[in-house]
Amino acid sequence: MFDRAIVHMDLDSFFVSVERLRNTSLEGKPLLIGGISSRGVVASCSYEARRFGVHSAMPMKTALRLCPQAIVMRGDMDEYSKYSRLITDVIREEAPVFEKSSIDEFYLDISGMDRYFGCFKWTKELRQKIIRESGLPISFGLSVNKLVSKIGAGEVKPNGESQVAKGAEREFIAPLSTRKIPGIGKETYKKLSFMGVRQVRTLREVPVRLLEREFGKHGRQLWSKANAIDPSEVIPYTEQKSISKERTFSDDTLDIQFVRHKIMSMVDDLAFELRQKNQMTGVVTIKIRYADFNTYTRQKKIPYTANNKVLVDHLLELFKKLYQRRQLIRLIGVKFGGLVHGSDQLSLFDDTMRDIQLLEQMDHIRERFGTGAIHRASSL
Ligand SMILES: [Mg+2]
Structure with a gap:
């Protein structure tokens, strides 16, 4: 392959940084953002809190035990989505090809x-421009592939710039913990540690056959990653990329309750699909075709989410605004666009966690028995 130059850009403790823009008195203090109830989870935490061993996805209770003086805030996805879009626009203006890999990573x-x-x-100039226009701190890594650039950015955060020269990739990652390699989660890390493998350079020495035996097809990927090999391409981001569902009624209908229930069940299916792909949507569209074949759509930008309840509310509101003609409806459609990776935000701002657990249980049943296994009681 021709020599590539790939940049990974990652905002530093994104949610925390946005809160500090709005309230500078939070500067320099340990800050936890997430569910504020006893069963809540940390979505994002400041570097001051990380020093106490706090990390994201940790139960809020545990975090507060480690760092009792921390300030706890409920997140504001509306605001974070706004900044995410602003930064996307700055990058779009400058970069020939870019991928939005999550709400705060490119x-x-x-x-x-x-x-x-x-x-x-x-890249330095682009970083400065982002900081100027958004006021938010951001780090980057530059190298010949996505893997090494992401690791590089991670090593210099916060407010850092990393460049790994062509040919120096293997040497650069050799001394790092295997935990630093994207895709090596807690479980894989544990298993590797148990095998006596903690450093990337040690992982390299494990025969591929042995890795394949222990980790299945994931095994060869582990070996490739340990050798700084990553041929994957930057996938151009487009807000038009979407998932959708339509339903044509066997008889044109005026039964609005019936139509609303159809919308809800389509949203349920699509939101499930989002969560399966670990994605969120930022633009929702409703479509109505009347019996005379006239078709209308209405769309709305929303804070990134994969939460059924939130999405149902948005879609029903759009439907209410769009359904003005009081005529027979022939077809109804729902579309989710502006897709980005990341579903953890789904649960993290929720106070009770009960809704989330219910959703997870429903997803689990759908995974096992297919999408037909669960329907809203109202749509039966
Ligand atoms: Mg980040």
Whole structure:
């Protein structure tokens, strides 16, 4: 493959940074954002809190035991989505090809740029522009592939810039803990540690056959990653990318309750699909076709979410606004666009966790028995 120049850009403790923009007195203090009830979970925490051993996805209770002086705040996805979009717009203006890999992370393919500017200089300037226009701290890593750039950015956070020269990738990741490799989670890390493998350079020495025996097809990927190999491409981000469902009624209908229930069950199916793919939507659309075949749509930008309840509310509200003609409806459609990766936000701001557990149980049943296994009582 031709030499590539791939950038990973990652906002530093994104939610915390947005809160500090709005309230500068939070600067320098340990801050926890997430569910504020006794069963809540930490969605994001400041570096001051991390020093006490707090990390995201930790129960709020545990976090407060480790760091009792921390300030706890409920998150505001509306605000975070606004900043996420602002930064996406800045990157879109400058970068030839970029991927929005989550609400606060981006990959850029700037191959060929070095002939004109020098890739590192170009990326530094883009970083400064993002900081100027958003006021938010951001770090980046630059290398020949996504894997090494992401690890590089992680190593220099917060407020850091990392460049790994071509040919130096293996050497760069060799001394790191295997936990630093994207895709190696808690379980894999534990298992590797048990095998006596803690450093990336040790992982390299394990025969691929042995890794395949222990980790299945994931085994070869582990070996590739340990060798800094990652041919994956930057997938261009488009807000048009979407998932949708439509339903044509066998008889045109005026029964609004019936139509509303159809909307709810389509939203349930699509939201399930989002969660399966670990994605959230930022743009929802409703579509109505009347008996005379005239078709109308209405869309709305919303805070990123994969939560059924939130999505149902938005779609029913759109339907209410769009259904103005009081005529027979022939078809109804629902579309989720502006998809981004990341579903953890789904649960983290929820106070009770009960809704989340219910959703997880429903997803579990759907996974086992298929999407037909669960329906809202009202849509039966
Ligand atoms: Mg981040």
